[in-house]
Amino acid sequence: MSGALVPADEFAAGAADVSGAEGAAGPAGWDDAPGPAVAPAAGRTPVPGARSIRRYTARVARRRSGAGIGEVLGDVYYAVVMTAIGLGVALGLAGHLRTTLPHVPDQALRSGISLPTVVAVVAVVVAGVVLSLSARLGPVGAGGAEATWWLGTPVDRRGLLRPASLRLPVAAGLVGGVVLALLDGGLLADHGLGHVLRLGAGAALVCAALVLLAGHLQSRGVPRRATALAGDAVIAAAPVLALVAALAGWRVAALPDVAWWVLVALAAAVAGAGFWLDTRLGRIRGRDLRESGSVASQAAGALVSLDSRELGRALSDSAARPRRRRVRRMRLVRGPVSAVVVADLTVLLRSPRHLVQLVVSALVPVVVVITPQLAGAVGVVLAVLVSGYVGMLATGEGARRAEMAPVVDRLLPLSAQAVRRARLIVPGVAMLLWSVASFAAVGRWEGAVGPWLLLGVVSAPVWAAASLRAAYRPSPNWEGPLVATPMGALPGGVAAVLARGPDVAVLGMVPVVLSVALGTVLPVVVAVQAGVSAIALAVGASTSTKTMMDRMAEATDAAEAEKKRGTR
Structure with a gap:
């Protein structure tokens, strides 16, 4: 069956086998979805909608994984607890670092750059990292089985790619918001809890907007390498801005407070950018989707196997130039x-x-x-x-x-x-x-x-x-005995x-x-x-x-x- 399309009636029959009595009704078991991209032939079952295909794939994956609802809830509970513990430890370390910093008199603060300026520079670095990583890992991709089976079906790709288009913006928003909130609340600690929460929410919305921007560029055919290089340029510009600020005598006294109406405007803008990207998902070429999905799968596999070298190769090769227009003579080579x-x-x-x-x-x-x-x-x-x-x-x-x-x-x-x-x-x-x-x-x-x-x-x-x-x-020996750790079973x-x-x-x-x-x-x-x-x-x-x-x-x-x- 590899590489071949499954007829719609066979697909519905497979869904009936998996879903049991619910799927025994045949096509009536599928939910209402936009009309099929290809008109069904006479005597054939209509092509199911994109949402039905996603649900069918997820149902089969859950059935074959052997994990029950109890194990899933246990994993979610464990992840939430470990995340809360990690945030508490990070906040405590930031607070301890703040208390161990040397006391500086007011006269010395007039020279150099201030600590809020450093945090602002770190925020620029976070923005560059988000833009660069989103271009290297996607931002929209379909790898593995998704690219093999989904992209070849006569179904509108918007419904198939919608979860993939939301995955990276949500992850980038959570990570970016937490990092900026920790820096403001733990390292600076010059405002109340409301200021920290509003600043973290604003940073989260900006990070999500950057990923959606990378998605729009991908839908318009802009090479992912160009977007990644733009993110790298932002990262390189951050310490240069700090040095220029030191020479020019510019300094930030405190991070600005984000008003609620600004957050509402940012949220509306992010929602509009997400909806606009959703309307353009069908225009992304299949080759770009496969490349992005393969890079994301390679990076995920490197993280699971604890191989930082493979992770670096995935991030580097994803933004490498596909071909060279000039030949280097290697005139410096004189021996092995x-x-x-x-x-x-x-x-x-x-x-x-x-x-x-x-x-x-x-x-x-x-x-x-x-x-x-x-x-x-x-x-x-x-x-x-x-x-x-x-x-x-x-x-x-x-x-x-x-x-x-x-x-x-x-x-x-x-x-x-x-x-x-x-x-x-x-x-x-x-x-x-x-x-x-x-x-x-x-x-x-x-x-x-x-x-x-x-x-x-x-x-x-x-x-x-x-x-x-x-x-x-x-490499770690995964064939030997495993040890239970907070990160799971490790060799x-x-x-x-x-x-x-x-x-x-x-x-x-x-x-x-x-x-x-x-x-x-x-x-x-x-x-x-x-x-x-x-x-x-x-x-x-x-x-x-x-x-x-x-x-x-x-x-x-x-x-x-x-x-x-x-x-x-």
Whole structure:
């Protein structure tokens, strides 16, 4: 039956088999829906409506899943409780961070940028992320069985695609509203609960409107890549706006209060945009729907399997240029090592998302040190570690693709360890540039740029090693015993797998953390950092996939075996 259309009478018969007595009435069991797109032939059952097809598919899926109403309600209850706990923890962390921020006198607040300005910049970043992700994941798509069976039926696509067109706007609105409400209520806490709720509702409506805008562009044939690049441009512009505001002396005293009539107007506008998009769903090409649906399915599968590398590939490939009009001669290639380096550099330059990610992460410490309320030891340490890790992830795309398809690496006249050493070059150079920008800002904040630049240059190899270690980490073993967790059943040892990469970054940056805490760079700390960087490079270039616990267990077993042989 694959690829063939099911006649309407057979479809109705299948519905009768699933729905039991309710479906035994034949066509009368289907609900009233718009007329069929194709007139039924004489003696044939009329084609059912789109809503009936969706209900029939959902009924079959529920029947074959074996999950009862009790299990569904239990899952919903568990999700609601865990969401409430997560929001409470996030609100508590934001409040704790607010209390640990250094007290800044009023005279110091007149220089740099204010904390509400930083929150406003974060709001711009959230808007760019929503627009970029909505273009990469859809915003309207049909993947898997939906694309195979639904798009080929002689039914109006509006009814079939309506749930898919509402899924992303609702999700983006919820996430965007919660993030802005947490930042306002937990980090600023300068207004009452009503202000926080109105601001969160306004942010939710704006995020939903951005997704609907991406849907309208998709219905008009605008390439999803162009919409994604527009979102990336908004993300890149956010820290630049912060720097311009600092230079020009602009600052936001407090986030504006959103009036109720503004919320009503935004809600009406979002409802009108949603209705307008609903009228244009039938104009989206089937190829675009299949591409969007496949990307969303790939991203969902990566999240379920806890594979961040696959998630990154899905988001990058969805906005990649489908064809190249120019041929690069690769004149820099002089041997196998240079071929690996040029290939990694080409992959990085052809991914605008990673370039934006690298630039924005380098500007985060700059924004933190020019914000008096954030420019403390805790704020600077968090800014360096978090932004450094985010920038590091952008530099390892070549290694991640090589881990997925190592056939090209195996054709090179190099050993596996030599290939990994060659793949350290591009992340090392990129993170060296990142360290120069970030540590120059930290050094200016501390009052001595030279020593901090030296410390940043010496610590740059740690990020490269962490990038390579994260790219070549093994996948979780789903064939072994599973462990019950708040996120569901997960394979044993998944935490050790996910920690490969972040462990090197955290341990390797301990001298930097100590220097920020001390407020100065000591020569002995620079020497220790150089040694730690050398060890990190050796760990990052290693081809062993065993964890530290496995190595310790093997060393213990070998020592016991050697002891037994000695006693004999």
